[in-house]
Every structure is written in structure tokens, then in C-alpha cells.
Amino acid sequence: MVSPGASAGSPVAAFAALADETRWTVLETLAQDDGATGLTASALADRLPVTRQAIAKHLAVLETAGLVESQTVGRERRYRALGAALTALGRRLERIGDAWETRLARIARIAETLT
Amino acid sequence: MVSPGASAGSPVAAFAALADETRWTVLETLAQDDGATGLTASALADRLPVTRQAIAKHLAVLETAGLVESQTVGRERRYRALGAALTALGRRLERIGDAWETRLARIARIAETLT
DNA sequence: ATCAAGTGCAACCCAGAGGTTGCGCATATG
DNA sequence: CATATGCGCAACCTCTGGGTTGCACTTGAT
Numbered sequence: 001m002v003s004p005g006a007s008a009g010s011p012v013a014a015f016a017a018l019a020d021e022t023r024w025t026v027l028e029t030l031a032q033d034d035g036a037t038g039l040t041a042s043a044l045a046d047r048l049p050v051t052r053q054a055i056a057k058h059l060a061v062l063e064t065a066g067l068v069e070s071q072t073v074g075r076e077r078r079y080r081a082l083g084a085a086l087t088a089l090g091r092r093l094e095r096i097g098d099a100w101e102t103r104l105a106r107i108a109r110i111a112e113t114l115t
Numbered sequence: 116m117v118s119p120g121a122s123a124g125s126p127v128a129a130f131a132a133l134a135d136e137t138r139w140t141v142l143e144t145l146a147q148d149d150g151a152t153g154l155t156a157s158a159l160a161d162r163l164p165v166t167r168q169a170i171a172k173h174l175a176v177l178e179t180a181g182l183v184e185s186q187t188v189g190r191e192r193r194y195r196a197l198g199a200a201l202t203a204l205g206r207r208l209e210r211i212g213d214a215w216e217t218r219l220a221r222i223a224r225i226a227e228t229l230t
Numbered sequence: 231a232t233c234a235a236g237t238g239c240a241a242c243c244c245a246g247a248g249g250t251t252g253c254g255c256a257t258a259t260g
Numbered sequence: 261c262a263t264a265t266g267c268g269c270a271a272c273c274t275c276t277g278g279g280t281t282g283c284a285c286t287t288g289a290t
Binding site (some may be wrong): 020092098 | 125130133134149152156196198201205206207210211213216219222226
């Protein structure tokens with residue numbers, strides 16, 4: 001069950017995936033989809049001002065990063081946003097930041113006792 | 116006090132800043148610095164396999180994203196990693212992911228009652 | 231059987247990012 | 261004063277990323 005993606009390994013790929021405005025628009029459009037069955041690349045291309053092929057590339061990046069899931073239904077491929085992956089990545093960032101802070105605080109405390 | 120950066124506005128810039136391996140190395144090197152006074156670009160360039168100018172560019176990106184702080188001391192400029200910014204960004208991601216999940220769960224619940 | 235819709239793959243274009251070298255300027259230090 | 265250290269700016273190179281167009285393939289609809 002330890003699927004590779006945003007929740008494992010180096011998260012740099014996930015950050016790269018999140019570092020593009022269009023990709024965020026895609027993600028948010030997917031997240032706000034009422035169908036719960038997902039949207040196809042063509043459907044997304046209808047709502048966004050970019051080509052279907054561009055959307056397809058973005059979806060590929062997002063899927064590689066583990067931020068999106070796809071399911072093939074007949075001739076079409078439906079994509080769904082994975083909020084859990086985002087949450088996991090966020091928690092990870094949080095922990096790293098906390099670690100840095102506590103380390104800094106510890107050093108500051110030591111420096112104070114030396115004074 | 117509402118300084119722009121990772122904790123305000125669009126976080127895309129912060130993700131772009133975190134989407135590079137070298138930049139992570141810089142951040143981690145800064146975070147593991149024992150001085151608590153920060154490191155200069157030259158000091159970082161000594162420990163990393165890239166030029167000082169490259170480091171300087173990375174530091175500029177990180178500072179713009181609000182992930183790093185700089186302090187000029189005489190002729191040198193010391194940089195410190197801001198763990199709090201990382202933590203804030205992480206929390207933000209977490210909340211977005213949670214929102215997507217709850218929305219999806221709600222839709223699933225509605226679909227179930229319709230069955 | 232024909233036609234439309236949806237996809238995938240490939241080539242191509244162009245702007246921007248990461249990196250380098252080279253220079254000039256400011257600031258400690260002998 | 262002379263010298264070494266640290267920095268900033270600018271030019272340049274190369275490669276990747278976002279985007280497009282074009283075409284061929286599958287699958288559902290008529």
C-alpha cells in the first residue's frame with residue numbers, strides 16, 4: 001500500500017507539480033467537480049483556456065506526483081483530485097519546519113546559558 | 116507585520132522555490148548551521164558543489180518566497196532558514212487537502228442517499 | 231458502416247531557469 | 261596604503277517546461 005508519490009520519497013516532484021498556476025487551476029477544477037466520477041482531459045480543456053494536449057501533460061505530471069488519480073471508462077479517462085496526498089505533503093512540510101524551529105530555539109538557549 | 120511571502124498571497128512562488136534540489140540543500144545546510152547567526156553565500160558555496168553566484172540566485176529566490184531571511188553584517192550578508200514559513204505553508208496545504216476530501220465525502224454521501 | 235468524440239504520440243517553438251565566467255565595487259585586515 | 265575577502269551586476273550558454281499543431285488510433289453513437 002505504500003504507493004509512491006507525494007506521500008513517499010523525495011517530495012520535490014510534488015512541489016514542482018504545484019509550482020504552476022495552470023496546474024493549480026486544473027486541480028481546483030477537479031476538486032470542485034460535482035460528479036465525483038472525475039473529469040476528462042477534454043472536459044477540462046473546455047473550461048480552461050489551454051489545449052487538451054497541454055491539459056493532458058499537466059495531468060500526467062500531477063499523476064506522477066501522486067496528486068491525481070485516473071480511471072479509464074470506455075474510451076474516456078476520468079481524473080480525480082487526491083486531497084489526501086496534499087494533506088500528507090502539508091503535514092510533511094509542517095514537521096520539517098517545526099524541526100528547524102526547535103533546533104534553532106535549542107541553539108539560542110545554549111547561547112543564552114553561555115552568556 | 117503582514118509581510119508578503121510564503122504565508123500570504125499565492126503560495127505558488129513558494130512551491131516553485133521548493134521545487135529544486137539544490138535549493139533544498141541550501142535550506143537544509145542553513146537549517147543545520149550551528150551558528151544561529153546564519154551563513155553567507157560564500158560559506159554555502161564552499162560546502163556545496165556550485166558557484167557562489169548560483170547560490171546567490173537561489174538565496175534570492177528563497178528570500179522572495181519568504182523561506183529565508185538575510186541580515187547584512189559589515190561586508191557580508193548572513194542568511195537564516197525560516198522554519199516557521201515552511202510550517203505555515205504546510206498547514207495551508209493541509210487545509211486545502213482536507214477541504215477537498217470533505218467535499219468529496221459529502222458528495223459521496225448525497226449519492227448514497229439517492230441510491 | 232459511417233461519423234463523431236476522446237485519446238495518445240510526436241515534432242516543433244519559445245521563454246525562462248540553473249549554471250558559469252568575468253568584471254567592478256565595497257569592506258576588513260596586514 | 262596594499263591586499264585579500266565578500267558581494268552584486270551582467271553576459272552568456274544550455275536544457276527543461278509549458279504550449280501549440282498535426283496526425284493516427286480506438287470507441288461510442290446513428
